[in-house]
Amino acid sequence: MPAQTEMNFKALQLLREDADKIAQLISVQLDNLTLPKCPLYEEVLDTQMFGLSREIDFAVRAGMITREQGQQIMHDLERKLEDLYSKVLLKSLDE
Amino acid sequence: MPAQTEMNFKALQLLREDADKIAQLISVQLDNLTLPKCPLYEEVLDTQMFGLSREIDFAVRAGMITREQGQQIMHDLERKLEDLYSKVLLKSLDE
Numbered sequence: 001m002p003a004q005t006e007m008n009f010k011a012l013q014l015l016r017e018d019a020d021k022i023a024q025l026i027s028v029q030l031d032n033l034t035l036p037k038c039p040l041y042e043e044v045l046d047t048q049m050f051g052l053s054r055e056i057d058f059a060v061r062a063g064m065i066t067r068e069q070g071q072q073i074m075h076d077l078e079r080k081l082e083d084l085y086s087k088v089l090l091k092s093l094d095e
Numbered sequence: 096m097p098a099q100t101e102m103n104f105k106a107l108q109l110l111r112e113d114a115d116k117i118a119q120l121i122s123v124q125l126d127n128l129t130l131p132k133c134p135l136y137e138e139v140l141d142t143q144m145f146g147l148s149r150e151i152d153f154a155v156r157a158g159m160i161t162r163e164q165g166q167q168i169m170h171d172l173e174r175k176l177e178d179l180y181s182k183v184l185l186k187s188l189d190e
Contacts, residue, residue, distance in 0.1 A: 007102060011157055018153075047145070054146040055153040058113075062106055062159065 011064035015056055019077040022048045026081055030088045106159035110151055114172040117143045121176055125183045
């Protein structure tokens with residue numbers, strides 16, 4: 001595997017792991033919250049999303065991944081967070 | 096130049112450019128402030144430093160730069176900001 005594809009593969013793997021860590025962090029937070037309307041939750045999420053977006057932007061500028069690959073990682077994470085968020089909402093409506 | 100050193104060179108160049116952008120951003124802010132004790136200044140600085148630290152951490156984990164190279168970039172930027180900060184303080188004492 002030529003160096004460039006290897007670097008692309010490694011970068012994508014790292015970025016996906018970081019995205020999963022954010023989803024994991026938020027799902028743990030959500031498990032402990034009735035409604036995620038608490039400022040800390042928002043702040044943790046914003047900070048982590050900002051950090052990941054800077055990593056992705058850097059990887060694109062360094063030629064490690066394409067802009068589309070980067071957008072896909074953010075998009076997948078946002079969808080995961082939406083799922084988590086709606087589950088919490090449904091749960092809180094049931095109670 | 097083998098791919099790895101090329102990638103190392105490119106990553107360092109990008110990270111140093113990002114560090115310079117932060118120093119530039121802060122020096123512009125400082126020029127317009129008497130004393131940098133305004134919350135916005137602190138928040139912009141914190142956010143930008145956090146973003147750069149995440150880029151550096153990513154570059155280290157991806158094997159693009161060494162941990163020492165990353166620390167050097169942050170260290171140089173912090174020293175630059177200290178210089179900027181002391182200049183503003185001296186200026187405000189003169190007034």
